[in-house]
Amino acid sequence: MIKVGIVGGTGYTGVELLRLLATHPEVKLTAITSRKEDGLPVADMFPSLRGRVDLAFSAPEKARLTECDVVFFATPHGVAMAQAPELLAAGVKVIDLAADFRLQDIASFEKWYKIPHTCPELLKEAAYGLVELNREAIRKARIVGNPGCYPTTMQLGLAPLLQAGVIDASHLIADCKSGVSGAGRKAEVATLFSEAGDNFKAYGVSGHRHSPETLERLRLLTKDKVGLLFTPHLVPMIRGMHSTLYARLTKDIDNAALQALFENAYGNEPFIDVMPFGSHPETRSTRASNMLRIALHRPDDGDTLVILVVQDNLVKGASGQAVQCMNLMFGLDETAGLMHIPVLP
């Protein structure tokens, strides 16, 4: 059994990791940290885990993380890079759900996250954890930077088109909406029920941390200049992400060939569903599952392709993706512990 530690077990991605790993056939949950809830049984905070997780939270300094085989960091940025060197030296693999090991461009990381990067050498060897686009590197990695939630939808929605060279890469548009759990469990006025409920707003229009991450990765898929206009929105639902991507076609290509690009790219992927051309995927069709669904549209048979992508921000957008990476890093079946059917209604 793989001994797993989770740093940041009281947050939303932390409890999602607990839900997925508690029934994973090859995992023994070994340590779960919280600075504020040291000693509290996990099931007292999360009754959904009663009878499934019998550990208590422990303060990070008391948790014996170096005895684990892998440690997930479900924490704000800056926490994983402070602890990764000691863990790696002890032979422990690291999967960070924050941004410490996502961006290879250190200047860009420091600009957007406003802290110095303290382990550039480790960053160089880290694998970006978007499985469908980076599977072989993840398999060999000791350290994985799990992608952001919005970047997952943008990259998977655009990759087949960029790789085939059929769109104008310099003028991509991503209009994305996230449920409120995307902001985490910490108390903030903007995510109070009476602030976020019955309301719909854009944020970060003039710049968002997920732009540099997405751009850096999209640039690896094409030799063309890449430009991206990304507008995130907050919608009054708990889980779920819906990204509407717009790309101008530059080649004479029919709808069947466009659909074939996606079916060929993702036909064997267990967690990507390419729906029939013209479908309207809904966020609830992915809720609490690791599935991401994609559908293509071409309004008026014009030169603009509309790509709809939905996922659960906490699963394929975070913890499920991280477990998929862990499965690869330990030579397990990639789908182990991840085959939940979405919860509907």
Ligand SMILES: NC(=O)c1ccc[n+]([C@@H]2O[C@H](COP(=O)([O-])OP(=O)(O)OC[C@H]3O[C@@H](n4cnc5c(N)ncnc54)[C@H](OP(=O)(O)O)[C@@H]3O)[C@@H](O)[C@H]2O)c1
């Ligand atoms: N929510 C999403 O949909 C989503 C999607 C993709 C990626 N992410 C990323 O995943 C990470 C976690 O997100 P989240 O939404 O789960 O956040 P969250 O709900 O705010 O939880 C953060 C967790 O980190 C712990 N923590 C905070 N500061 C810490 C420190 N200095 N040292 C150790 N533990 C610390 C907190 O527990 P204590 O304060 O008790 O220690 C808490 O358990 C973030 O980097 C986020 O950007 C989130």
